[in-house]
Amino acid sequence: MxxxxxxxxxxxxxxxxxxxxxxxxxxxxxxxxxxxxxxxxxxxxxxxxxxxxxxxxxxxxxxxxPEGCLNPLTYIFQDFALLPWRSVAGNISLVLEDHGIKGADARAIIDDVLARTKLTDFAKALPKQLSGGMKQRVAIARALAVNPAVxxxxxxxxxxxxxxxxxxxxxxxxxxxxxxxxxxxxxxxxxxxxxxxxxxxxxxxxxxxxxxxxxxxxxxxxxxxxxxxxxxxxxxxxxxxxxxxxxxxxxxxxx
Structure with a gap:
């Protein structure tokens, strides 16, 4: 697009x-x-x-x-905008929940974007346990999860x-x-x-x-x-x- x-x-x-x-x-x-x-x-x-x-x-x-696009336009901000009480995987799953994607389908998407952003080992970590760079990786992974057009x-x-x-x-x-x-x-x-x-x-x-x-x-x-x-x-x-x-x-x- x-x-x-x-x-x-x-x-x-x-x-x-x-x-x-x-x-x-x-x-x-x-x-x-x-x-x-x-x-x-x-x-x-x-x-x-x-x-x-x-x-x-x-x-x-x-x-x-693109095929499978959930949000055509998706923002990434400088302040990360992560929910502090949710894990890395939980922050990513939030955007999928908005589209009714749960269970095995959600896990497959989350595992994919975690791997692409080198965050697989941090799936259960909370934002307070992450550096600034890692938090921004989570924000990027969350954006990729909805397969945006832009x-x-x-x-x-x-x-x-x-x-x-x-x-x-x-x-x-x-x-x-x-x-x-x-x-x-x-x-x-x-x-x-x-x-x-x-x-x-x-x-x-x-x-x-x-x-x-x-x-x-x-x-x-x-x-x-x-x-x-x-x-x-x-x-x-x-x-x-x-x-x-x-x-x-x-x-x-x-x-």
């Missing part, structure tokens, strides 16, 4: 947040969205997910979701230390290589964007408009820390954003 944004604009009364954003999100790609603070990245993600409606423009879902990822690694972030990026690449998925990935971290994104959408400062779309052709599995091509992409992204990021910060200070 593809996602198509057509001329999305949004205002809160006279406060203009974004203007005329049109974007295609093809099936099987990770599309990263970057931009200065306050440019509307997370708001755009909420429009895609149907949590809010833009002032004008529309979001289209084109084509059928995963909407809002700063999913921003609460983690740099080492854990690198490991989780490797895990996401490995998951995508084994079974390509579609994702819209909002981040402030340009290194994450060039490590994970097939395309990186650069938004301007408020009102957010698409300044440039950067295609990264290097296969995900071939991208490594310190790679000269990725460094060049990251420098280009920062060159696009630097002055506008400074201006956006100055505006926030004076609000």
């Amino acid at each position: 593809d996602i198509k944004l057509e001329n999305i604009s949004h205002s809160y009364d006279s406060f203009e947040v974004m203007r005329n954003i049109s974007l295609d999100i093809p099936s099987g790609q990770i599309v990263c969205i970057v931009g200065p603070s306050g440019c509307g990245k997370s708001t755009l993600l909420r429009f895609i997910g149907g949590l809010e409606r833009p002032t004008s423009g529309r979001v289209l879902q084109l084509g059928a979701p 995963m909407l990822m809002d700063e999913p690694l921003s609460a983690l230390d740099s080492q854990t972030r690198e490991l989780l990026m490797d895990d996401l690449v490995e998951l995508w290589e084994r079974q390509p998925f579609t994702a819209v990935y909002v981040t402030h971290n340009l290194a994450e964007a060039v490590r994970l994104g097939h395309r990186v959408v650069v938004l301007s400062r408020r009102p957010g408009e698409i300044r440039e779309i950067v295609d990264i052709d290097t296969p995900l599995s071939a991208r490594e820390f310190g790679d000269a091509e990725l460094d060049a992409h990251q420098k280009h992204l920062w060159h696009l954003m630097r002055d506008e990021a400074r201006a956006a910060d100055a505006e926030l200070i004076h609000v």
